[in-house]
Amino acid sequence: MTEISSSNVAFSATDTTMVYSTTSDPVHALDRISFSATRGEFLSVLGPSGCGKSTLLMLLAGLRTPSSGTLTMNDKVVRGPQPDIGIVFQQDVLLDWRTCLQNILLPIQFRRLPKKDYIPAAMDLIHQVGLTGFEDRYPYELSGGMRQRVAICRALIQSPQTLLMDEPFGALDALTREQLMLDLQTLWMSQTTTVLFITHSIHEAVYLSDRVIVMTPRPGAIFREFPIDIARPRTLSDMNRPDFLERVEEIREVFTEMGVLNEQV
Amino acid sequence: MSKSDASADSIQPDNDSSYTFEIIQLSLLRRAWNRGQIVILPLAAIAFFIGLWQAVVDIFDVKPFILASPSAVISAMINRWGPLAEHMVPTATEIILGFLLAACVGTLLAVLIVTSRVLEQMLYPLLVISQTVPQIAVAPLLIVWFGFGMLPKILVAFVISFFPIVVNTATGLRSVPQELSDLAVSMGGSKLAIFRRVRFPHALPHLFAGLKVGIALAVIGAVVGEFAGSDKGLGYLIRRAAGRADVAYVLAAVALLSAMGIIGFVLIELLERITIPWHTSRRRQTHRPEATLVSVRHN
Numbered sequence: 001m002t003e004i005s006s007s008n009v010a011f012s013a014t015d016t017t018m019v020y021s022t023t024s025d026p027v028h029a030l031d032r033i034s035f036s037a038t039r040g041e042f043l044s045v046l047g048p049s050g051c052g053k054s055t056l057l058m059l060l061a062g063l064r065t066p067s068s069g070t071l072t073m074n075d076k077v078v079r080g081p082q083p084d085i086g087i088v089f090q091q092d093v094l095l096d097w098r099t100c101l102q103n104i105l106l107p108i109q110f111r112r113l114p115k116k117d118y119i120p121a122a123m124d125l126i127h128q129v130g131l132t133g134f135e136d137r138y139p140y141e142l143s144g145g146m147r148q149r150v151a152i153c154r155a156l157i158q159s160p161q162t163l164l165m166d167e168p169f170g171a172l173d174a175l176t177r178e179q180l181m182l183d184l185q186t187l188w189m190s191q192t193t194t195v196l197f198i199t200h201s202i203h204e205a206v207y208l209s210d211r212v213i214v215m216t217p218r219p220g221a222i223f224r225e226f227p228i229d230i231a232r233p234r235t236l237s238d239m240n241r242p243d244f245l246e247r248v249e250e251i252r253e254v255f256t257e258m259g260v261l262n263e264q265v
Numbered sequence: 266m267s268k269s270d271a272s273a274d275s276i277q278p279d280n281d282s283s284y285t286f287e288i289i290q291l292s293l294l295r296r297a298w299n300r301g302q303i304v305i306l307p308l309a310a311i312a313f314f315i316g317l318w319q320a321v322v323d324i325f326d327v328k329p330f331i332l333a334s335p336s337a338v339i340s341a342m343i344n345r346w347g348p349l350a351e352h353m354v355p356t357a358t359e360i361i362l363g364f365l366l367a368a369c370v371g372t373l374l375a376v377l378i379v380t381s382r383v384l385e386q387m388l389y390p391l392l393v394i395s396q397t398v399p400q401i402a403v404a405p406l407l408i409v410w411f412g413f414g415m416l417p418k419i420l421v422a423f424v425i426s427f428f429p430i431v432v433n434t435a436t437g438l439r440s441v442p443q444e445l446s447d448l449a450v451s452m453g454g455s456k457l458a459i460f461r462r463v464r465f466p467h468a469l470p471h472l473f474a475g476l477k478v479g480i481a482l483a484v485i486g487a488v489v490g491e492f493a494g495s496d497k498g499l500g501y502l503i504r505r506a507a508g509r510a511d512v513a514y515v516l517a518a519v520a521l522l523s524a525m526g527i528i529g530f531v532l533i534e535l536l537e538r539i540t541i542p543w544h545t546s547r548r549r550q551t552h553r554p555e556a557t558l559v560s561v562r563h564n
Contacts (some may be wrong), residue, residue: 055293058447061451062451063447063450063451081450081451081453082451083453085451087447087448087451089444091442091444091447093442093444093445093448095462095463095467095543096543096544097543106452106462108452108454109451109458109462110449110453110455110458110459110462111387111452111453138543139543146427165523178467
């Protein structure tokens with residue numbers, strides 16, 4: 001499971017532990033995590049709040065350094081911020097003073113690449129997420145769902161090999177969330193991007209993923225993995241299919257087993 | 266792909282329903298009234314206050330060397346406009362130069378404080394001390410050091426007005442969300458680029474808040490400097506007129522000082538609207554309850 005040399009691996013973690021030292025007690029966020037993602041895979045990490053899911057994402061992005069263990073991204077050991085990734089957080093963190101298009105082009109400017117070369121790609125992404133006509137609008141003129149679409153376009157502008165998403169739909173209403181799940185699936189299917197999708201919604205994870213990793217409460221460790229072999233493209237009504245519901249139920253049982261869910265009525 | 270969010274958010278009049286149309290008309294009227302209120306209500310309050318003042322002076326026959334009536338103040342302003350205007354120039358110059366110095370030094374200090382922990386620990390106590398020392402008491406000392414010219418007044422205006430600018434700007438520079446700075450780093454932004462493209466623009470609303478407090482304080486600083494020792498400026502004029510119990514003249518000069526403060530404030534607010542429309546337009550949006558009335562009816 002942890003063979004690093006294979007070029008079929010998009011990113012991986014080996015015996016990764018993370019302990020945050022605080023002024024009071026040290027926080028044990030991750031405990032000897034080992035896993036790897038195949039190139040092009042849609043991998044979800046599912047776990048209760050505060051189980052270190054977000055920490056895992058920050059480690060893979062090279063924005064934090066693990067206490068011990070190794071992480072790789074595109075066959076290279078992660079040391080410092082990674083160039084070939086896109087990140088989407090729960091908050092869209094768009095820059096209020098830039099239009100949609102300028103926000104999407106921000107990574108291009110940070111990397112000192114010619115902005116002009118990326119405008120067609122940006123317009124194409126804007127079109128794909130249904131925001132044509134809103135390129136020159138400012139974030140405060142958009143709804144939460146539209147803002148998050150812009151944030152996704154910004155993450156994808158350089159067609160990164162890896163897309164890291166940290167509860168990207170967590171702040172949205174239920175309907176918008178379903179729409180964005182559909183949109184994300186379409187976007188992912190049109191590209192060769194590997195996705196690490198962090199969520200605490202079982203439905204979201206099962207609907208979107210090729211594989212779901214379930215984590216234990218803090219200190220976060222991998223509890224079990226579930227391959228999701230439902231054919232794509234998946235429709236929203238697929239969520240009512242018996243095999244979909246079976247997967248959801250299996251995962252829910254795991255949470256009951258861990259004591260995260262308590263079904264005493 | 267869908268544009269569901271797009272259409273749900275915009276307010277479209279429903280032509281089939283005259284009821285909806287009426288509500289929209291009503292809301293336009295209400296909006297016009299609300300806009301007008303912003304101008305009318307404060308003016309009405311000021312007019313009422315001035316009227317009351319005039320009435321009190323007239324009815325109780327208050328002596329002009331105790332309290333001059335508004336009409337006496339206005340006539341003093343008209344009759345002695347020449348000297349008033351002449352003394353306004355140095356005061357205005359002191360305010361502007363002191364304030365500009367405060368804006369530049371204040372912003373620079375804020376940047377230094379947030380970029381270096383060592384500098385912060387060195388500078389912060391000094392800044393706090395500079396504020397706990399009563400600047401008014403230091404003004405005479407500045408006169409001793411720098412003479413009767415404009416420089417000591419500019420310095421008093423500067424010292425008194427730079428603190429809110431430093432504190433506000435530093436707060437703004439620090440308030441960048443962790444996720445945003447993480448994202449910027451992950452996008453490959455250098456420290457300087459992140460500062461220029463993310464941190465500094467993010468702090469601008471705070472910077473402007475500091476400037477607005479600063480300009481009001483700069484007016485006070487300039488006048489205090491002039492009180493401490495000078496032979497021109499509105500502060501000098503006020504002291505001389507007060508010595509003669511020429512209350513109408515004093516109040517005319519005070520009114521001019523206040524007008525200068527207001528003009529400065531309005532200019533900064535104008536600059537704010539031009540520089541950060543993304544912030545000011547959102548602030549205005551929060552005062553529009555009638556917009557929800559229409560959209561609720563529509564959904």
